[in-house]
Amino acid sequence: MEHCGLDGATEDGDTLHKEKQAGRMTRDENDVLKIIDTLYKFFNPFLPASKQPYSRLTHLSSAIEASAETASDLLQAEDHGRTRFQEFIRDRLTTSDSTKAFHDPLKKLNLSTFSVKKSKKSATSHSTEILRSDRATFSRIALIAQTRHMDMREVFSYPLGPVPWALATPSGTLVKTSKSSLLPLLTDGMPQPAAVGTSSGALMLDGMAMLRARKLSDIPATFGEFAESTFTQMCKHFATYSRVDFIADTYRDVSIKNLERTARSAQGALRQHISSPQQRTPHQFSKYLAVGANKEELLNFFFTQWQRPDLVRRLPPGEILVITASRSCAMIPSHSSTTECKWCNAFSRHENRCPV
Incomplete structure (x- = not known):
């Protein structure tokens, strides 16, 4: 510094290097803190294999x-x-x-990368093959019917193709229906009971229906904020009820619904993990919820976050919140610490009900 003539330099002087100015040093320190904060939002890839949260x-x-x-x-x-x-x-x-x-x-x-999107497969050729098979089967039946006395009404009571049309389409995929169209058929002509809410009553919420009902514009930026906003939304019901149950489905690999989720996944939905509360929520949230494993991990994340002491203290005095995720269940009374439900042990012993 003495050799360069900077031993007596000050911030106001012309000889002080810009990197040593207080404003530049403060900005550099803030940039370092931003980088550290960003890295904490990622999951740690250097953990031992036994502690890695993801195997793929x-x-x-x-x-x-x-x-x-x-x-x-x-x-x-x-x-x-x-x-x-x-x-x-x-x-x-x-x-x-x-x-x-x-x-x-x-x-x-x-080579395939994370940014490569899968193309939708066309079922035109498969549909053509099935229709040709049906036409060949019908021609054989018509030829046999000329020489034998056959009741064609009985013949046509059976499917001519390789799959029953009541269960599958000509393309070989399962026949789909809208579940929402079944509700008017079940409730048509039935008297609608008036909503009754008392201070000593209990309310059961369908967890995934509650999340689906939220507008995409209302989804918070991070998963941690999403958990807190959903918790706040549930706490509003304590103005009418003394107990609120957040009930969620289980998502099994071997199920008819999982076949539909697999088909949706092949059309662009991705399996995305939750590494930390600071992780940003996906922009295409509907595609995120199209994968059953994503929904199950999201519910497990809520299950863990809602048992934090700072959130438990938000419950009104004397009120009870029951939350479920996968095969876990917890009852959170506001007057004490979290009490874990014994449903997991009861399920393994094949008991019929949850102690809560």
Whole structure:
């Protein structure tokens, strides 16, 4: 500093380097804190294998789980590149009778990455094959009916194709129906009871229906804020009821509903993990909820967050909140600490009801 003539430099002087000015140092420190805060929002990839929350290849920032094809391409990208490099050397430099010139373009590998979207598969060809099969079956029946006495009404009472049309479409997919259209059929002509709310009553909320009812514009920026806003929304019911139950479904792999979720997942829905409360919620929230594993992890995240002491203290005195997620259940009375329900143990013992 003395050699450069900066030993007596001050912030107001012309000889003080800009990196040493108080304003620049403060800005650099804030930038460092922002980087640290951003890294804490990611999940830690350097944990031991026994403590890793995810077993498959997962995006660091978005926590999106890679498909089997994407994981294979990403993990073997270096090997693919090395193989292509060796082919380039062999075909263009070391072989005397090579048909490829040095400047000929290289064919793109087209490896699958996190940003690659799956295309929707067309079922036109499969539908055509089934219709042709039906036409061939009908022609054989018509030929046999000319020589034998057959009751065609009885013949046509059976499906001619490989699948029953009451269960499947000509494309081979399951027949779908709108569940909302069943409600008017069940309630048509039935008297509607008046809503009754008392200070000693209990209210049972369908957890996923409650989350589905929220507008996409009202979804908070982070999962932690989403859990707190949903908790606040439930606490409003304590003005009328003394107990509120947040009931959620379980999402099994072997189920008819899971087949539909799998079909939706093939059309763009992604498996996304929740690494921390500071993680940002996905912009396409409807596609996020189209995957059953995402919904189950979201409910488990709520189950953990709502048992925080700062949220438990928000409950009105004497009120009770019961929350469920997967096979876990907890009863949170406001006058004491969290009391875990024994439903998990009761379920393993094949008991018929939850102690709560």
